[in-house]
Amino acid sequence: MNEKLNVDLCVIGAGSGGLSVAAGAVQMGASVALIEKGEMGGDCLNYGCVPSKALLAAGKAAHAHRSGEKFGVKADEPMVDFAAVNAHVKDVIAGIAPHDSQERFEGLGCTVIRDGARFTGPTTVEAGGYTIEARRVVISTGSSPFVPPIEGLDQTPYFTNETIFDNTDLPETLIVVGGGPIGLEMAQAHKRLGANVVVLEGAKALGKDDPEITAIALENLREEGLDIREGALVERVGRTGSKIQVHLKGGECIEGTHLLMAVGRKANVDGLDLEKAGIRYSPRGIEVGADLKTTNKKVYAIGDVTGGLQFTHVAGYHAGIVIRSALFKMFWAKAATDHIPWVTYVDPEIAHVGYTEEQAKKKFGTGITVLRFGTHETDRARAERTGKGLIKVVLKGSRIVGASIVGTGAGEMINMWAFAISGKQKIGAMAGYVSPYPTLGEASKRVAGSYYTPKLFSDRTRKVVGFLKKFG
Numbered sequence: 001m002n003e004k005l006n007v008d009l010c011v012i013g014a015g016s017g018g019l020s021v022a023a024g025a026v027q028m029g030a031s032v033a034l035i036e037k038g039e040m041g042g043d044c045l046n047y048g049c050v051p052s053k054a055l056l057a058a059g060k061a062a063h064a065h066r067s068g069e070k071f072g073v074k075a076d077e078p079m080v081d082f083a084a085v086n087a088h089v090k091d092v093i094a095g096i097a098p099h100d101s102q103e104r105f106e107g108l109g110c111t112v113i114r115d116g117a118r119f120t121g122p123t124t125v126e127a128g129g130y131t132i133e134a135r136r137v138v139i140s141t142g143s144s145p146f147v148p149p150i151e152g153l154d155q156t157p158y159f160t161n162e163t164i165f166d167n168t169d170l171p172e173t174l175i176v177v178g179g180g181p182i183g184l185e186m187a188q189a190h191k192r193l194g195a196n197v198v199v200l201e202g203a204k205a206l207g208k209d210d211p212e213i214t215a216i217a218l219e220n221l222r223e224e225g226l227d228i229r230e231g232a233l234v235e236r237v238g239r240t241g242s243k244i245q246v247h248l249k250g251g252e253c254i255e256g257t258h259l260l261m262a263v264g265r266k267a268n269v270d271g272l273d274l275e276k277a278g279i280r281y282s283p284r285g286i287e288v289g290a291d292l293k294t295t296n297k298k299v300y301a302i303g304d305v306t307g308g309l310q311f312t313h314v315a316g317y318h319a320g321i322v323i324r325s326a327l328f329k330m331f332w333a334k335a336a337t338d339h340i341p342w343v344t345y346v347d348p349e350i351a352h353v354g355y356t357e358e359q360a361k362k363k364f365g366t367g368i369t370v371l372r373f374g375t376h377e378t379d380r381a382r383a384e385r386t387g388k389g390l391i392k393v394v395l396k397g398s399r400i401v402g403a404s405i406v407g408t409g410a411g412e413m414i415n416m417w418a419f420a421i422s423g424k425q426k427i428g429a430m431a432g433y434v435s436p437y438p439t440l441g442e443a444s445k446r447v448a449g450s451y452y453t454p455k456l457f458s459d460r461t462r463k464v465v466g467f468l469k470k471f472g
Helices: 016-027 042-046 049-066 082-100 102-108 181-192 211-223 312-328 357-364 379-384 410-422 427-432 442-449 459-469
Strands: 003-012 032-035 111-113 118-121 124-127 130-139 143-145 173-177 196-201 227-230 234-240 243-248 253-256 258-261 265-267 299-301 341-344 349-354 368-373 390-396 399-407
Touching (some): 016 312, 032 124, 032 130, 042 082, 173 253, 181 341, 211 399, 341 410, 410 427
Antiparallel strands (some): 143 265
16 A cells, blocks of 8 residues: 655656755745656756766867867877766766755655656655655656657667767767757767767758857868758668668768767656646647646646756746745746747857847847847957857847857856846946956957947047037
8 A cells, every 4th residue: 555645745857947846845844755767866967968068078178189289289189088088977977966866855854756656636646655645746857858750760779868978989980860959069079089970950950049150150060070961851770780871861871880869859748647637738748837837727847848948947947936836825926938048068159048130020020139249359269269259139129138149158158148138138238347358258248339339439429529629
């Protein structure tokens, strides 16, 4: 017989969002059951943000060996120990893992259950020998790699982001199917570490970002030797000896030693028995309102499982809204997306917040101004020979409604623009702050200042200055 457990909050999924809800709620006095059938820390810690950035850092270190000539430093080909690179990735995960561990959350006061969960009623969940009755339930089960039904794939070895970080052998030729952020980040990391890499994208690479911005990043990736093919539709895959063959529409066959599938994500809803709780969902994810409540108003869903923006920081943002709503009855706590930034960690980085130029024109129609400045034109960028970059800011009137950046440090620079948009700031606020010299972030002030340049150096201004000179 199942042991009965009554709690204020039942959290299903111990990824970024679920852990944030659980930690916040239990420290505010709520009783919490936290259920996780896989690894504590979820995708971000174990298969996503953390290991991917650790691998990219290793690739960056290798790339530095090859790119010293422009500084007068003799370039050489690095000796890469790929097993040691893998150990570096695992060590980074291990360093963060205690913060997300079962022991820590039990120490905070949560009841941690390591098993799959399923609903048996509107607020009743079964897991690990417990029948849990909760005042509120939070579903934060995240997402997992979507693997398309390609002919032959079920009989061909391949990686996803959940398995590639267990690989200790450098691929001779890695074929990446998917030219989105995950695919291109892994492609560049492996190329810099010594693999040959071919990226196959059925549509446009990095197609969700501003094309003016992505063009700069893609040019750099290709200059580094990445073979990125757009409009490349995969029809079937197979294996001949040690070689993997990917057949494209049109008849071309790409041959490699390893295959990575990076074509998107799917919401983790299987096995939850959502129907028994009256929760509506689709293949895209669980349906929620702006308050993050499902069609069962006592159940919330947050993060990737909702099918919206799939980023760790979005799950954390959602967690704060749920805590305010579930514990403090702040019924006005709503989730928005127009102030959410994101970064693609290829080199050069791509960062974005708010509306792109195209989105702003569709949303607002008239009154849109677009400001541009080359990030490579700052003195710090020249000193460090960072390569071409661009910051692009979108205004409605004088209010900042979007910013996109490509270039070294773009992920750090976007913070100021995200802050400005969340505070509904006008461009004058960005033009008026004092930037330390020399920094890459100086580009933000300079692009903001360009808004005033036509007026500041106009014939009218010259006439005003000439008139005032008459008074001494």
